[in-house]
Structure formats: structure tokens, C-alpha cells
Amino acid sequence: MTDRLSNRTIALQQQDAKYHLHPFMEHPNIARVGARMIERAEGAYIFDTEGNRVLDGMAGLWTNQIGMGRPEMVETVATTMRELAYYNTFFYTSHPYVSELAEKIIEKTPGDIKKIHFACSGSEAVDTAYKLVKYYWNLKDQPQRKQFISRENAYHGSTTVAASLCGLTGMHPQFDLPIEGIHHVGPAPHYYNNGGDMSKEEFCDMCVQAVEDKILEIGPKNVAAFIGEPVMGAGGMIPPPDGYWPKIEAICRRYGILLWCDEVITGWGRTGDWFGASHFGVEPDIITMAKGLTSGYQPLSAVALGGDLADTIATSEDEMVHGFTYSGHPVACAAALKNIEILEREGLVGTPQQDKKIVKFNEALRTLSDHPLVGETRSIGLLGAIEIVKNKQTRERYSDATNIGFKCREHSFNNGLVMRNVGNTMILCPPLIITDDQITELITIARLALDRTLQDVTG
Numbered sequence: 001m002t003d004r005l006s007n008r009t010i011a012l013q014q015q016d017a018k019y020h021l022h023p024f025m026e027h028p029n030i031a032r033v034g035a036r037m038i039e040r041a042e043g044a045y046i047f048d049t050e051g052n053r054v055l056d057g058m059a060g061l062w063t064n065q066i067g068m069g070r071p072e073m074v075e076t077v078a079t080t081m082r083e084l085a086y087y088n089t090f091f092y093t094s095h096p097y098v099s100e101l102a103e104k105i106i107e108k109t110p111g112d113i114k115k116i117h118f119a120c121s122g123s124e125a126v127d128t129a130y131k132l133v134k135y136y137w138n139l140k141d142q143p144q145r146k147q148f149i150s151r152e153n154a155y156h157g158s159t160t161v162a163a164s165l166c167g168l169t170g171m172h173p174q175f176d177l178p179i180e181g182i183h184h185v186g187p188a189p190h191y192y193n194n195g196g197d198m199s200k201e202e203f204c205d206m207c208v209q210a211v212e213d214k215i216l217e218i219g220p221k222n223v224a225a226f227i228g229e230p231v232m233g234a235g236g237m238i239p240p241p242d243g244y245w246p247k248i249e250a251i252c253r254r255y256g257i258l259l260w261c262d263e264v265i266t267g268w269g270r271t272g273d274w275f276g277a278s279h280f281g282v283e284p285d286i287i288t289m290a291k292g293l294t295s296g297y298q299p300l301s302a303v304a305l306g307g308d309l310a311d312t313i314a315t316s317e318d319e320m321v322h323g324f325t326y327s328g329h330p331v332a333c334a335a336a337l338k339n340i341e342i343l344e345r346e347g348l349v350g351t352p353q354q355d356k357k358i359v360k361f362n363e364a365l366r367t368l369s370d371h372p373l374v375g376e377t378r379s380i381g382l383l384g385a386i387e388i389v390k391n392k393q394t395r396e397r398y399s400d401a402t403n404i405g406f407k408c409r410e411h412s413f414n415n416g417l418v419m420r421n422v423g424n425t426m427i428l429c430p431p432l433i434i435t436d437d438q439i440t441e442l443i444t445i446a447r448l449a450l451d452r453t454l455q456d457v458t459g
Ligand SMILES: Cc1ncc(COP(=O)(O)O)c(C=O)c1O
Pocket: 120, 121, 122, 123, 124, 126, 155, 156, 157, 158, 229, 233, 234, 262, 263, 264, 265, 290
């Protein structure tokens, strides 16, 4: 990337810094350094106002499965806008796009999912599910079941309930969170960080036992639901040890607690299966989803309800007093249907050709293990992580003050790859359409970024 920016870029950065309040941002800092202005995207690449092409190793924000700028998506959205730019799903009305999408989601989800409620963002889906779980236990005459168990390192969104469910404690103090009735169990099932001298099996059992201990501490009859991302995303791309999810499911069933998988990242092909729950062989009562549902072409999220939860709410004669103006927006539903059609038609999920790509990604990522800064690489489906350490043997980390993950992220972006950092962990989540050559490009730039980062810290 060039050092000198064009006048247009500088003017855009100034406008952005002056008027736009960014999410998750140290605001004075973005005014100092200037935002990267992205103006176009095509396939697996984004393009900035300086004409730089950057491989999008984060699929937007874990969002884009099918690649950007696809003409048939554009056509679908435009056609639907011409036909039915908007209509609501309140007051005994509906439309073909929403009912067809609800059926399609049920076809793809694991287990006994029966009903789908729509919203716009992952956080809204999480807030909705939380309310519906409370409603369910009220309908079941168990109004005392109002405690929710989440986990350390979990990310579930930014609204008041969703942020409270987050186990990333930095999310809480600015907003006087968490709200009451939410418990975070630790440790996160992150073997590299938390496993110590234990075998993976012992560590798995310890994490599961911690959940059961928390249930017993709260009182099993007070616990409404256990929520977890099948693979933790924003907390550091943490796939759980083998056997973790079936054991968690068994505990939930033993105590009559609802199992809620938050699949905002893992849904729609990210792990190699349609859903993370299918990948790990569990059948949740609730699945929240967003992102890959439309590949980000439209804002849309959904709450999928199964079993008795779905039946009880759907057969109650009471009016369910919950919903949004944009619940089941026709244009967003049409985009989701086309996105799913593309995922199916191009064999991007659960097919031998996709499995080959996943193996290629995993092997390519593993070649970085010999780098002096890399303590571990891990991947599941097309999700990857690189742990940056000071000492490979002891797993000692660089201090926060070193800001090493951020440095690596900047080197990566400046050399043509979007790679995100969560502390000292570098994260990758490329679009599912990434080609073998692009995987090679991704790893080459990631290595270069690690080399430059090493130079920064060794001088
Ligand atoms: C697991 C999970 N749940 C919920 C959310 C919140 O989604 P949104 O940012 O669309 O509100 C996210 C966002 O990354 C997520 O990863």
C-alpha cells in the first residue's frame, strides 16, 4: 500500500472521523489514523479508495459465504424490491418469501426445529430467544426457571441482553452490565490456553463438570437455558475438545434445561456442515443465526425453535407480544433464499469438494507452525486461528502493552490480507468460495505479516 493518500481518501476519512461514531472503536484514535475506506468488493477481495486489492480473510465480519458482488444476488434483491419492497408480518399478514425461507431453514437445521422467528441482527435474535425462553417457562408454569448459563469468552452480541450473555468481561462495565440472572462458567473450552498439563479428554471433562457444578449451585429447577457458540468466534476462535457438545447436551437433558446454540458465526456452512450443532452431533432446542444466512447481502437473523419449546409457544392462545417492523423483511428473505440456493448449487457445504478445500486450508495453516512467533495453529471448517507466543515451549505470551496481535493485523492488511486479532490470537474466516490459489495467497501474506511483526518485537 502507498503511504501518500489521495485527496479523495483524505476528505472521506475526515468526513468519517467528524460525523460517524464507529462500533467497537477508540474514537480519538480513528480520527488520528483515518479509516480505511472500502468502496468495492468482488468475490473474495475488497478494494479501497486507493485502488488497493485486499484478500478478505474475515469474510467481512464472519459474514460472507458466497463471495461479494454476485450478479444473481443483485438481481434477486432488485426484483424483490420491485415486487414487494416491504410488507410486515404483523396483523394476520404474511408473504411468500418469509414462509418459504422458514421452511428452508427448518430443512437445513439439525434435530426437531419447527418454527422460525425473524429479526435483523444477531443481537436481536439473541434478545428474542432470551425472551421466548422466559415466555416458554412461564407458559409451562415454571416461572422460577429464569437463570441463564453462558461461558467465559462467549460473544453473543451488543444489545443489553446479548452483551450481558457475553463472557468477554470488557463488554460490561461501560454499560452497567450484566443484567441479573446471567451466569458465566469458566474456563472456556480453550485447550491451548487453559488445558495446562491435562490431556484433552481430562480438560473436556473438567469444562463440562464446571457447567454441571454451576447448574447445581443455581439449582437445576431455576436454570432456563444453557447458551453456547458451537465454536467460540469473537472470543478467539475456540473449537471445543472432542466430545464436549454431546456431554453438554446430556447434562441439559438430565436437568430439563434448554440447549441454545448461538450459530451466528457457525451457521450456514462455516464448520463444513450446515450448522455447528450438526457438526458436533447435537440437537439444540434453540438456534440463533444471522450473518451467513444472507452472506451479508441483506441484514437478516432468525431464531429457530424446536421440540416442546416450539409447540408450547405456537399453540398458546395468547398473543405473543414480540416482534419487529422488519421481522421477515421480504427483500432480506429473498436474498437468504438465493444465498442458500447458491450454497447448495455450488456444493459449498458438506460436499467432497468442500471437504477437500477445508483440508487444504487446514494443511496450509499448519505450515505456519514453524514460525518463531506461532505457538499453535488450529482450524475447523473454514475458521482458523494462529496463536502468537513469546515462548513456544512455555506458551508465554507477549504483554498486552506490546500490542502484538494488532501489529500483526496491520502488517497483514497493509500487505493485502484482512486478518483479525483477538488479543494475541490471529483469526481467519475466509468466504466459502475461496479457491486453492487464494488459500496459498492468504498463507503467504499471513507469514509475511508474522515476519514483519517479529521484526517489530525483536528490533
Ligand atoms: C455468536 C454471535 N452471536 C451474536 C452476534 C451478534 O450479531 P450482530 O453483530 O449481528 O448483532 C455475533 C456477532 O459476531 C456472534 O458472533
